[in-house]
Amino acid sequence: MTRMNTQRPSAFIFMKVGNHAGETFDQILERKRRELTVAGRIFWGYGGFSCHPIHHVQPFCRMHLQKENGIYLFMESIESHAVPEVAQATEFSEDGIKWQRIPQGIKVTGSRYALILDEVRPGDLDIHLHEYVVGVGRSRGRVAADYLRGHVDKGCFEKSPEDRVSSSDVAQKHISYIAKVKEPFAVLLRGEE
Amino acid sequence: MNAARRSIDLRESLNAISDVVVNRPPPIREFDQIYMKVADMLLQADYIGNLFDHRNVVFVGDGDAIALCVMHLHKRGLIERGPKRVLVLDFDERVVNSIKEFARQFGLSRIVSARLYNVAEALPKRLWQQHEAFYTNPPYGSGNGGTSVEAFLRRAFELCSPDALGCVVIADSVGYPWCAEVLANTQRFLLDNGFAIVEVLHGAHTYHLADAPDLKSCNIAVKSCGRKLQSYQSQPLDGVTLLDFYGRAAPLKARYVRDLRRGGKYPSRDYKIEPLDLG
Numbered sequence: 001m002t003r004m005n006t007q008r009p010s011a012f013i014f015m016k017v018g019n020h021a022g023e024t025f026d027q028i029l030e031r032k033r034r035e036l037t038v039a040g041r042i043f044w045g046y047g048g049f050s051c052h053p054i055h056h057v058q059p060f061c062r063m064h065l066q067k068e069n070g071i072y073l074f075m076e077s078i079e080s081h082a083v084p085e086v087a088q089a090t091e092f093s094e095d096g097i098k099w100q101r102i103p104q105g106i107k108v109t110g111s112r113y114a115l116i117l118d119e120v121r122p123g124d125l126d127i128h129l130h131e132y133v134v135g136v137g138r139s140r141g142r143v144a145a146d147y148l149r150g151h152v153d154k155g156c157f158e159k160s161p162e163d164r165v166s167s168s169d170v171a172q173k174h175i176s177y178i179a180k181v182k183e184p185f186a187v188l189l190r191g192e193e
Numbered sequence: 194m195n196a197a198r199r200s201i202d203l204r205e206s207l208n209a210i211s212d213v214v215v216n217r218p219p220p221i222r223e224f225d226q227i228y229m230k231v232a233d234m235l236l237q238a239d240y241i242g243n244l245f246d247h248r249n250v251v252f253v254g255d256g257d258a259i260a261l262c263v264m265h266l267h268k269r270g271l272i273e274r275g276p277k278r279v280l281v282l283d284f285d286e287r288v289v290n291s292i293k294e295f296a297r298q299f300g301l302s303r304i305v306s307a308r309l310y311n312v313a314e315a316l317p318k319r320l321w322q323q324h325e326a327f328y329t330n331p332p333y334g335s336g337n338g339g340t341s342v343e344a345f346l347r348r349a350f351e352l353c354s355p356d357a358l359g360c361v362v363i364a365d366s367v368g369y370p371w372c373a374e375v376l377a378n379t380q381r382f383l384l385d386n387g388f389a390i391v392e393v394l395h396g397a398h399t400y401h402l403a404d405a406p407d408l409k410s411c412n413i414a415v416k417s418c419g420r421k422l423q424s425y426q427s428q429p430l431d432g433v434t435l436l437d438f439y440g441r442a443a444p445l446k447a448r449y450v451r452d453l454r455r456g457g458k459y460p461s462r463d464y465k466i467e468p469l470d471l472g
Contacts, residue, residue: 055223063442138369
């Protein structure tokens with residue numbers, strides 16, 4: 001597995017990652033690598049309200065895909081003690097209208113949504129969130145560093161049109177893992193009735 | 194004007210709003226259904242009751258259930274003024290059925306009606322210019338400059354007689370730069386279509402909106418100015434408007450949301466009951 005040292009991009013999706021649904025992050029990564037081998041893509045489960053597949057992630061990726069060489073998920077590794085429900089998704093949908101079975105070999109648990117990813121690689125990149133703004137949705141234009149306060153831990157960010165300089169270390173994030181987002185970028189999930 | 198009116202019975206009024214709130218179906222985030230907070234619903238019902246007193250009002254979409262609030266409060270004597278009759282048009286059958294069921298339960302069926310309609314489609318001919326006022330709280334158009342607001346307004350204009358009043362609710366927060374653009378475009382659209390703006394009530398409502406909890410909306414009250422009776426000419430929305438309906442590159446794809454519970458007549462599928470096993 002190669003380590004990726006990416007140039008600072010003009011647009012990316014940011015998430016904090018850690019242990020989840022009873023698995024350590026290393027266990028999750030190992031399982032996701034197997035899934036990529038079997039199914040050719042990874043379903044990266046997540047929740048919350050700031051990266052809705054239809055209202056945020058899909059439009060954001062479509063808008064930036066033409067100017068970027070792919071949209072990447074930047075992951076900041078954190079200590080997580082969250083123990084969510086481990087309900088397993090059985091179906092996914094791009095638009096909430098047509099639903100399909102989760103592909104054979106893919107397991108996604110405890111999540112309402114999933115990003116569709118290529119290989120997850122170790123990264124080594126520092127991102128200064130004062131230089132970026134929210135790129136989509138009602139909070140479009142808000143400085144990423146301000147947006148990621150409180151309970152918000154993910155977002156779709158693009159380079160700020162204004163030059164911003166800040167000496168604050170709080171807004172600097174070390175990116176430990178990187179993955180390219182694949183079509184259809186993000187999907188809704190649901191389980192058995 | 195307000196000083197001359199009697200004060201509101203807060204407990205009875207909030208309990209009446211509570212009747213409406215428990216009757217609403219859960220909002221579907223995929224379709225941007227985001228509900229107004231309860232205190233704001235009460236104040237909004239009072240405002241709309243005054244604005245549309247004795248009028249035949251059409252609501253172009255009403256997930257919040259403001260139509261039910263104003264009619265329920267007015268019928269119970271909790272607000273002095275209210276519309277003569279309301280019709281709610283919504284693409285969500287759960288909303289339509291819940292309104293009908295509430296109206297039946299509270300004796301409002303003669304003055305409250307609801308029917309399934311998606312603004313993407315041409316207006317049914319028999320609704321053309323049949324109403325004396327409109328109310329709409331459309332998708333705010335954060336990523337489309339307000340074209341989704343215009344889509345709802347276009348139908349509202351088609352539904353209303355030449356001397357109509359109206360109220361449009363749109364986003365209104367200084368901290369969100371796109372609000373000013375949508376506000377300016379909406380005001381221009383209203384004026385271009387023969388509606389004068391008679392009042393803007395800033396920061397009037399807040400919402401259960403997790404990704405922008407401080408986002409507020411305003412009431413823009415309008416009055417028809419020089420509009421004339423026209424023959425029927427409603428058209429479906431064009432593809433470009435549909436493409437960015439919920440924001441940039443976030444298209445409207447659904448025609449209707451169908452109600453699998455028939456307005457609460459069938460049990461919820463959200464849960465199942467496990468039997469008690471005493472061995």
